[in-house]
Amino acid sequence: MAEPFDVIVLGSGPGGYVAAIRAAQLGLKTAIVERELLGGVCLNWGCIPTKALLRSAEVLNLMRHAKDFGLSVAGAIEADLEAVVKRSRGVAKQLNQGVGHLMKKNGIAVFMGEGRLEGPGTVRVTAKGEDSVLNAAHVIVATGARPRDLPAAPPDGQRIWNYRHAMTPPEMPSRLLVIGSGAIGVEFASFYNDMGAEVTIVEMLDRIAPVEDDDISDFLAQALTRQGIVIEAGAKVEAIDVRGDGVSATIRDSAGDARTSECSHVITAIGIVANTQGIGIDDLVDFDGGCIAIDPYGRTRTPGLWAIGDCTPGPWLAHKASHEGVTAAEAIAQELGRSGADPHPLDRSNIPGCTYCHPQIAAVGMTERAARESGREIRVGKFPFIGNGKAIALGEPQGFVKTIFDAANGELLGAHMIGAEVTEMIQGFVVGRQLETTETELMQAIFPHPTISESMHESVLAAYGRALHI
Template structure:
């Protein structure tokens, strides 16, 4: 007899475990299936442990520049093993936290590999080969994604790394090649650069962090080069040969010329592949495109009773987007099961913030200036440099800016783009504003505390309307 539930969640990442908790809060009998570690990639191998690594690198960077603050620090060294050990400790603590949350919310946890075997049915095969049959009125697929590998650059964990290898390195790279300049590539490039490696970033498109506003990309490239990185845009790695001492890469530049360069290690950060193979989707008729499960704004697939969220569905592939999708799906299921007190809202992709934790940080929400113009908007754009902000100067972090994009006709905030110290903590102000459908009028009338870097947010809005005070 199969164990029966209202909801089964396949995958326990930031989408899956949040969906399970919300379902349980709504009184639904809930189970979660996880093949590796509770918390998924984000808590164990992604968002959180990488931020722990980056925090260590940031402190190391500040220690090396202690004299800029009137301080003295001599014979500064970095212990990579200790840095990694701290990062793994942070991940372990959060994994244990999710375990506690499952118990607190009375969610049944089934460890093993889950496969959809029919409508409302799922089998779980554990590490010992034992199979447990489960059934549910609704199943949420939250199986996430993995690093995409290039055919000529298969990760071996020694010389060619994915993000997982880069998080637990067996040795410190001396000369590092990073393929791809999205968030993952740039964060690891920033970490290893701060830790002392000679870093080269290769990006096929014409600018780094290509999803960001062009002004942010240009500024970040300038700052990373100032920190000693080599940045090659409009370039591609054509081949990689692993040798006993390192890696030989052939890189084709903008001019079409192919150059050979030697590196100690390579990090491949060229995108993701959804974990949707061999889990039974085809048998049930669930539609996918390039492996990503197709859903509506509430997480429904085209098959009744099957839902999907997170990195296995169309992007952006961000933990907070997955969590939001999880809540929306759980509430939608509760509503379908008769709960009249829940009122789920479909996902608005225009209000999903993005954060990259390199040095300096990047944060954004909504349309870039170029995208707004492409969409037919007449825009008003404001920019305010951190060099005009007292708190940024006092912190010794005057490099950065805030940029805002408004609809010139209505005053609607279309997008906000920030680069500099602590911008990942500040972007939420603009996200709240966009969610509340704010215009420039409300933002101009908002009082920002002094002295804070957040004042640059206010000044950027003022600048869009010719009213900036401090520039």
Template sequence: MANPSYDVIVLGSGPGGYVAAIRCAQLGLKTAIVERENLGGICLNWGCIPTKALLRSAEIKHYMDQAASYGLKVAGTIEADLDAIVKRSRGVAKQLNQGIGHLMKKNKITVHMGEGTLTGPTSMTVAGAKGSENLIAKHVIVATGARARDLPFAPADGKRIWTYRHAMVPPEMPTKLLVIGSGAIGIEFASFYNDMGVDVTVVEMLDRVVPVEDVDVSTFLQKSLTKQGMTIMTGAGVEGLKPHANGVTATIKDNKGSVATTEFSHVISAIGIVPNTENVGLEPLADMDRGFIQIDPFCRTKSKGLWAIGDCTPGPWLAHKASHEGVTCAEAIAKEMGNADAHPHPLNRDAIPGCTYCHPQIASVGKTEAAAKEAGYDVKVGNFPFIGNGKAIALGEAEGFIKTVFDAKTGELLGAHMIGAEVTELIQGYTVGKVLETTEAELMQTVFPHPTLSEMMHESVLDAYGRAIHF
């Protein structure tokens, strides 16, 4: 029996892989996808989506705790039902996983469940429940994603030391939680468990939390989290963890060099990711840097016919970046195969928004003020606080601000940085502006609806040029 043959095989079905497969199919290419675990990958099953379901539960609890400030009375105490919260989160993931299966059928994409290993740039073996099979194609897209990085001295055991995956399905509610790392994953789980009533400590090696964000956002967030009851230690490091039957003994060096041991019930390690590129057969086929596959702007590797997208390639490691690369890659393949209607565009990394779903939320796109100055720009900076916005006050969400950074010479929008309620929804306005290469003139002339939080976006632009109306 001949080996199954395709135009494109996608290895991995996360937000990069399944989107790439769908776009390939839309472009008329015979497409297959290989997945070893769950359709939808980590993001849909164990990352972006189920964590947002958890955070939604925490948000509802937060508002219930604040009911009196909205003129409402709640009878009795408000308690978190951990089992029910986790069950809801897993149900959301299951529903979307089934949706991906439907999309594969709708687009006539063949699904091979099993462990895929490259035998060449355009061929692979797949070891699954039904045994091993050999697949060949004209093109292969590697979308194998990444996993949580373990602490070298204390790997996660799922009992007392957790990765994000363990933290989503906890066997019990922590009483005193240590979160190591203050990137998006660490801060989101810190925020979730803090809202659930857990005593949370965050340790960050660098000198500020969410260190990839604008320094003003980092400063504001640290003050907010501290006010919410968290202990935040920056410029600090965890030097040792000793799990035992009742918890974990942590040895922590603070920013003054003092070392102390503290007891915690559980620890979440959120110190970064490791690409899933070992044992895939990539070594002779692609250039690698710390395990990440090196690609050109259209996602090609050094081997003809072999492509790579998503978290197994250089960052930023975000689901929407992976999906966008999937489309770019699919269209580049279609163009190579003679489709005159395919017009791939390289990814503009400076126009990829980032969102962190803590409380308050964080969102940003483009350069920070510091990065813009380091790049040689003379900048104009606008800043507008939530307290100056009527909708924010009416919502009872007057905490936060919106900051915009412009090139003083051309008016180009270089970056936007937000912290506060629903900013993860607002950021796309500035992202569209960057893709359209807008300047301050177009943004000033745009009519923003009233009353909305989006009015602050307008005011921040006006403020950069000394024209803010409401503050």
């Protein structure tokens, strides 16, 4: 007989496990199905372990600049790639175990195996050749996504890597070609450059980090170039020839000229593909660009079937998935008549984005270009880190904060940052936008001194001609 639940969550990434926890908190009998590791890609192979790698690279970079801080380091400064990767995997393992603890704490039944819907409300789980059938009034699909392969360069784990291979490399690349300059591509380019590889980034669009504000993209290109990374924007990799000891790539540049680039390894970072195949949903949902179409609460067109996270339309970010998980769980609890549920529709315009390269990037809301194209009259403020005492004291004077306001009503339309610690600062503007804050409240807010966050205040002042330190 099928085991009954109120909610079954298919996938245990940052959307799935958070949805399961919130459902359990609301008194729903909840099960979660996971085919590989609790925590999904983000915790085990994405967000968390990559940040551990980048932290090691950051420390290495600081050690190389010890003299700038009045310090001396005895002996040669070397990177042990095997040890760096081992630390990263240890961090992922610790957090994977933490998710398991959270499942037990909240009384969530965990089924390890391949899950497939056999109609609305029924999930078959296959593990080691044995099947279990689960039933629930509601099912949340949180199956995530996988790397998009480049037809000319299918990953082999040896010379051509996707992000998963790049986190557990079989060897240190000497000359690395990174195809794609979104967050994943730029982060790995930054990491391997700091670790000592010669790195080239190829981006098909006319600028790297193309989703960012133009000023951010320009500043990042200059910063990475100073660090020794070669950037080819408006270029395309047309062919790749893998040899025993390396890779030969044919690159056509923005002028239409083709050349051959020799490298030891290639990382492809050209986006993701939603994991929607083979899970029994084809006749139950509509699709939007290969993703599961949902309403702002996560509902699909089939009653009782929900979807969240990277298998739904973007942005494809862990924090967006977690937020969607809470929203869907609360909407389900409300439908089931449980108290304490207060679902709010997802506001995609207020989802922050962060990239953890060196320098870091963080943003929320409209770019300046998008704001101007919307037909609004705008005010733009920009404050450089060179005018911030804390940034100078940290030895991180390169960067800036940029804010964009509606000139008519003072609405904060967007905020964009590049430099040290900006991924920790952007939440201030996210909260401000959530509370519908205007420039007046931001100007009157008192920012602590000395902090890099004072640059946020100064950028607002600059938008209205009142900056104090430039």
